[in-house]
Amino acid sequence: MTDPIAAPPRKDPQQRTRSPLLPPVPRSRAALLMSAAAARGELHLQGCLSCGARIYPPRDACPTCLSVRLAWQKVPDRGHVIAETTVRTTTDAYFRERTPWRVGTVRLDIGPVLMTHLHGDVETPGPCRVRAYLDKSGNAVLMALPEQETPNMADDPELRELTATPKHRRVLVTDGRTAVGQATAHALSDAGASIVFIGVATPWLPFDGQDTLTAIPNAQIVPLDLTDATSVRELAGEIGGKTDILINTADHVRPGGILSRQGLTTTRDEFEINVFGLQRLAQHFGHGMVGRGADGVNSAVALVDILPVYALANWSAWGAHSASAAARHSVLQCLRGEMRAGGVRVMSIFTGPVDDDWRQPLPPPKVAPSAVAQAVVHALENGTEESFVGDIAKDVLARWQVDPKTLERELQG
Amino acid sequence: MSVLDSLTAEIASGGVRIVDLTHDLTPDFPVMVLPPEFGQCQPFRMEEVSRYDARGPAWYWNNISMSEHAGTHFDAPAHWVSGRQLPNGTVDSLPLDKLIAPVCVLDFSAESAADRDFLLTRAHVEAWEGDHGTIAPGHWVLLRTDWYKLVGTNAYLGMEKDGAHSPGPDADAIRFLVEERGIIGFGTETVGTDAGQGAHLSPPYPAHYILHGAGRYGLQCLANLDELPPKGATLICPPLKIRDGSGSPLRVLALVPGG
Numbered sequence: 001m002t003d004p005i006a007a008p009p010r011k012d013p014q015q016r017t018r019s020p021l022l023p024p025v026p027r028s029r030a031a032l033l034m035s036a037a038a039a040r041g042e043l044h045l046q047g048c049l050s051c052g053a054r055i056y057p058p059r060d061a062c063p064t065c066l067s068v069r070l071a072w073q074k075v076p077d078r079g080h081v082i083a084e085t086t087v088r089t090t091t092d093a094y095f096r097e098r099t100p101w102r103v104g105t106v107r108l109d110i111g112p113v114l115m116t117h118l119h120g121d122v123e124t125p126g127p128c129r130v131r132a133y134l135d136k137s138g139n140a141v142l143m144a145l146p147e148q149e150t151p152n153m154a155d156d157p158e159l160r161e162l163t164a165t166p167k168h169r170r171v172l173v174t175d176g177r178t179a180v181g182q183a184t185a186h187a188l189s190d191a192g193a194s195i196v197f198i199g200v201a202t203p204w205l206p207f208d209g210q211d212t213l214t215a216i217p218n219a220q221i222v223p224l225d226l227t228d229a230t231s232v233r234e235l236a237g238e239i240g241g242k243t244d245i246l247i248n249t250a251d252h253v254r255p256g257g258i259l260s261r262q263g264l265t266t267t268r269d270e271f272e273i274n275v276f277g278l279q280r281l282a283q284h285f286g287h288g289m290v291g292r293g294a295d296g297v298n299s300a301v302a303l304v305d306i307l308p309v310y311a312l313a314n315w316s317a318w319g320a321h322s323a324s325a326a327a328r329h330s331v332l333q334c335l336r337g338e339m340r341a342g343g344v345r346v347m348s349i350f351t352g353p354v355d356d357d358w359r360q361p362l363p364p365p366k367v368a369p370s371a372v373a374q375a376v377v378h379a380l381e382n383g384t385e386e387s388f389v390g391d392i393a394k395d396v397l398a399r400w401q402v403d404p405k406t407l408e409r410e411l412q413g
Numbered sequence: 414m415s416v417l418d419s420l421t422a423e424i425a426s427g428g429v430r431i432v433d434l435t436h437d438l439t440p441d442f443p444v445m446v447l448p449p450e451f452g453q454c455q456p457f458r459m460e461e462v463s464r465y466d467a468r469g470p471a472w473y474w475n476n477i478s479m480s481e482h483a484g485t486h487f488d489a490p491a492h493w494v495s496g497r498q499l500p501n502g503t504v505d506s507l508p509l510d511k512l513i514a515p516v517c518v519l520d521f522s523a524e525s526a527a528d529r530d531f532l533l534t535r536a537h538v539e540a541w542e543g544d545h546g547t548i549a550p551g552h553w554v555l556l557r558t559d560w561y562k563l564v565g566t567n568a569y570l571g572m573e574k575d576g577a578h579s580p581g582p583d584a585d586a587i588r589f590l591v592e593e594r595g596i597i598g599f600g601t602e603t604v605g606t607d608a609g610q611g612a613h614l615s616p617p618y619p620a621h622y623i624l625h626g627a628g629r630y631g632l633q634c635l636a637n638l639d640e641l642p643p644k645g646a647t648l649i650c651p652p653l654k655i656r657d658g659s660g661s662p663l664r665v666l667a668l669v670p671g672g
Binding site: 202203204205206223225227228229230231263265266268269 | 440441443446452453455456458459460461566567569570572573574
């Protein structure tokens with residue numbers, strides 16, 4: 001059983017904030033393919049298309065038959081721990097601060113033997129499941145977990161390095177005016193966040209659900225308008241030093257494409273919030289978060305953005321909104337590289353059409369705001385870099401993985 | 414001594430006081446709220462270009478953006494459909510003599526405090542004339558409600574499920590001022606020249622419809638009207654010279670006699 005992490009004491013103002021360090025960064029291109037799957041929370045291994053061997057670690061050629069016809073495949077996660085050791089000293093600066101560190105070898109039921117981190121509740125020898133995570137450098141690492149959930153399992157110190165769990169952390173939800181923002185604020189409070197700051201723009205305009213926000217016991221309503229650089233700067237000045245998880249729930253959505261709209265006023269509103277708003281948040285909160293990437297139990301750990309899956313390919317009926325989503329996706333990719341310096345994860349929650357006022361004319365399936373909120377919590381607790389919520393988002397991803405060009409044509413109706 | 418020399422001397426000596434009727438242009442100043450399926454009025458926004466830093470070491474400046482109808486602003490006749498075909502209906506072609514003119518200030522702040530949906534009627538205007546004399550042609554008329562003191566509170570717009578709530582004129586009052594008093598324009602402290610519930614009057618938004626249909630002007634989001642006398646002040650309100658502009662943020666000043 002894992003010892004539960006206690007709520008951290010208030011920060012000692014005389015203590016220097018520890019600089020964030022990263023685990024080893026370089027990887028072969030073959031290994032990065034494993035990272036791509038891990039980014040979506042999946043365990044993929046190479047298989048040889050010539051002789052059928054399962055291959056680990058990643059290779060450029062099959063160690064059995066020397067074929068270069070290798071393919072990455074999702075594999076079952078069950079296995080057994082064969083052996084373990086505990087690293088007590090190391091010259092690596094990142095791990096030096098985190099010893100003792102338990103590692104072991106696991107034989108997957110499908111054959112290959114993997115080198116993994118070991119959760120504290122895994123016994124040697126014994127059964128386990130293996131999960132691929134991204135470490136703070138954005139590289140896939142494997143961790144052996146207990147077969148079943150164990151008490152306080154997420155509080156294992158090795159596992160907590162690989163996730164962005166909200167427990168004891170302070171969260172900013174950027175747009176409390178929307179159903180998605182409200183559901184996310186509730187979900188983060190339920191998931192153990194110590195404070196949930198909830199941004200509200202134009203507070204002089206009343207909105208549905210206002211009362212439920214003030215009822216969240218550890219919530220604080222704060223003024224925040226993503227279109228207003230002054231507003232973002234002022235809020236960052238107040239809470240930027242204690243924002244551990246930033247969740248951008250803002251999304252300005254209107255129907256229509258480029259030709260079907262007259263002028264750019266509505267499109268500009270979409271870009272102001274969806275693209276430039278995200279950048280204002282990143283510029284004003286990002287430096288503080290990167291600097292606090294190793295600041296104890298409640299270190300800064302993740303920037304989460306909820307965006308439409310039409311970031312991957314344009315849905316022309318909502319084409320201008322899709323264009324803003326594509327730009328937003330690109331901004332997130334940039335931030336992922338920039339914020340990695342602090343080990344801060346940038347997470348994308350891709351959704352199908354949300355079941356909200358603006359999508360009222362659309363037929364099901366639509367994504368309930370509560371489902372988006374649960375996906376945010378799940379991504380944080382599992383360190384998942386890209387999540388796809390709802391049947392449509394999953395379907396778009398699957399089609400995109402087969403061929404983006406075909407998907408583009410399909411979405412034009 | 415010329416008239417202008419006398420005026421500037423009076424201003425310098427304090428014999429004529431300058432009252433600023435303008436709010437600060439800030440990002441959090443509310444703008445007119447329309448149903449969300451319509452195009453929206455953009456509030457004032459400011460992005461720093463440089464501030465004595467790597468982006469420009471010796472200078473500070475900003476890029477600003479906003480609707481023509483953000484902050485303290487001027488409405489030209491072309492703003493409304495009723496005035497769309499009038500000559501000189503946009504801010505770049507306004508006759509300049511209308512922009513420096515005498516002003517009457519109708520104080521209905523007590524009535525507005527008692528009823529946020531207070532409607533100024535013809536009878537109210539006539540009662541005011543009974544106290545202060547007839548409004549002569551070629552005047553601006555400003556409706557004082559002290560609403561400017563509510564800026565920064567939710568009560569300024571008074572937005573609720575059934576729309577905004579703030580005082581303004583009814584159609585008869587505006588028609589009377591335009592047709593029988595020959596005013597240049599009409600100004601308010603609220604976010605528009607019409608009442609918050611003006612969409613439900615007949616015609617909808619009567620101040621906009623009647624003023625602009627008759628080639629008259631509007632001023633809104635004015636401040637400090639409580640510092641003006643009922644009569645005797647001079648209004649100075651030239652908008653920006655935006656080609657084909659329907660309105661413009663502006664600095665509104667009043668010259669007030671006496672120390």
